[in-house]
Amino acid sequence: MRPLTVFAMDLHQHPEPSGEESRTASRFADALAEAGYAVTRGVGGHGVVGVLTNGEGPRVYLRAELDALPIRERTGLPYAAQGPFMHACGHDxxxxxxxxxxxxxxxxxxxxxxxxxIVGQPAEETLTGARAMLEDGLYARFGRPDAVLAQHTAPLLGGMVAHGYGQPVLAGSLGLDVTLHGRGGHAGAPHLTVDPVLAAAAVVLRLQGIVSRESAPAEQTTVTVGQIHAGTHNGVVPDSASLGITVRALSDESLDRVVTAVERVVRAESTASGCPRDPEITVVSRSPATLPDGEVTAVVREAHRQVLGAERVVPWAPSMATEDFGLYGDAGQEIHGCAGVPLGYWMVGIVGPRQWSATAGANAAERLAALPPNHSPEFAPHLPIALPSATKAMTSAALTLLSR
Known part of the structure; x- marks a missing residue:
């Protein structure tokens, strides 16, 4: 078995959540040092940076993520993770x-x-890792980049890559923690309480109207309540209920408008329920839309056509998935202080031929829709095809920019 495959399988079998990627970072740093890179550890948390200088020329950053998700794996792989965490987004x-x-x-x-x-970034899944590395002086310590490149897995056929065309590849995102305050009491005397669970339920239902009735049909936005927590006993009305909300949009303007609407709904439902205290609304994360540079995209796309074959390079429509890679470019200028840093970003396919043939669907679109997506407990890249093609995609992109 090839060493790179063994490395990928080892990472998959030992996933670590955001902010706790010590083993993953150590394994990656050791491997970079063995390859001849000058390695710095502990950048912005568990971040790893490896530098290799080969004369005068461009400075190109290549970035990937270290962290896994709090999902219990159900892939059935012989090297599947056994605990409560999983590499369900392809970071391994x-x-x-x-x-x-x-x-x-x-x-x-x-x-x-x-x-x-080379940048191994922690805490991408919490959308905090890129900011942490940049605030720790990534560009000041290791040089202003002439380009920053990254790639991401997607449920496309293995061996394929997909590039955006003049539009965001991924959406911007903002995460909110909301706490609604009620007045707890006995379930047998609900009239003496103010039920925050009922208020939370009203918020969840009312939020759906923001996308369906306050956003234009052509405007891509989403509002998702991913967490709701309240109470400790069936017979007790709790004092509070908390919600975890994610808002996504393809522009900062849309994102700000939808977030303002979410805050309005939360405060209004709190008032309507007679809550004794105003709700607490805390922004826990924010990331910009991922918009690759047009010139870099054209150059890298052509390199991929040459290396992988033109039939394996396809267009990518904007997705409502999100990540924090955009901060390495102009969207993060207030953090790193560098204007005009171009980004290159593309998607890589991970579906093997056996999985593809076993997936039901009358056509390719239906099959793709039926495949386990990123963040699924059944998400399983086909390493024999996906890993070599992803390696070729990143290598050819870097060589193209470094040889210009």
């Missing part, structure tokens, strides 16, 4: 492909000039 494959690209670049020094900066 991202990291292994990045290590493969870093190793190939270190072995092909005559073919490029410049500096490669």
């Amino acid at each position: 494959l991202h990291l292994a492909a990045l290590l493969g690209a870093a190793t190939l670049l270190a072995r092909s020094l005559p073919h490029w000039r410049g500096t490669v900066v």
Whole structure:
């Protein structure tokens, strides 16, 4: 079995949640050092940075994520994780492909000039890791990038890559923690209480109207209540109820407008329920839309056509998935202080031929819709195809920019 595959399987079997990626970071840092990179650990938490300089030329950053999700795996893989966490978004494959690209670049020094900066980022799933690394002086310590590249798994056929065309690849996101305050008491005397669970339920239902009645049909926005917590006993009306809400949109303007509407609904339902205290609304994360640079995208897309084959390079429509990669570019200028940093970002396919043939559907679109998506407990990249193609995609993209 190839060392890169073993590395990917080991990461998959030992997932670590956001902010706790110590083993993953150590394994990645050790492998980069062995490949010849000058490695710095502990950047913005468990972040890892490896630098390889090969004469004068562009400074290109290549980034992948370290963290896993709080999901119990149901893939049935022989190397499946056994605990409460899982690499259900492909970060293990991202990291292994990045290590493969870093190793190939270190072995092909005559073919490029410049500096490669490898970034293993923690806490992407909480949308806090990119900000933490940038606030820890990523660009000040390791140099202003001429481009930053990243890729992400998607339920496409293995060996394929997909690029956006002049639009955001991923949505911007804002996470809110909301607490509604009631007045607890006995379930047998509800008239003496103010039930925060009822208020929370009203909020959940009323929020759906923001997208269906306050957003234009052509405007892509979502409002999701991903968590709701209240109470400790069936016979007790609790004092409070908490909600975890995510808002997503393809522009900052839409995001701000929808968030304002969410706050309005929360406060209004709290008042309507007679809550004795105003609700607490806390922003826990925010990320911009991921908008790759047009010139970088054109160059990298052509490199992928040459290496992978034109039939395997397809367009990508804007997705309401989100991540914090956009902060490495102009959207994060207030953090890192660098204007005009171009980003390159594309999607890589992970579906194997056996899974594809076993998936029901009258056509390709129906089959794709039926496949386990990212964040599913059954999400399982087909390593024999997905890992080599993702490694080729990252390596060819980097070499193209470094040899210009």
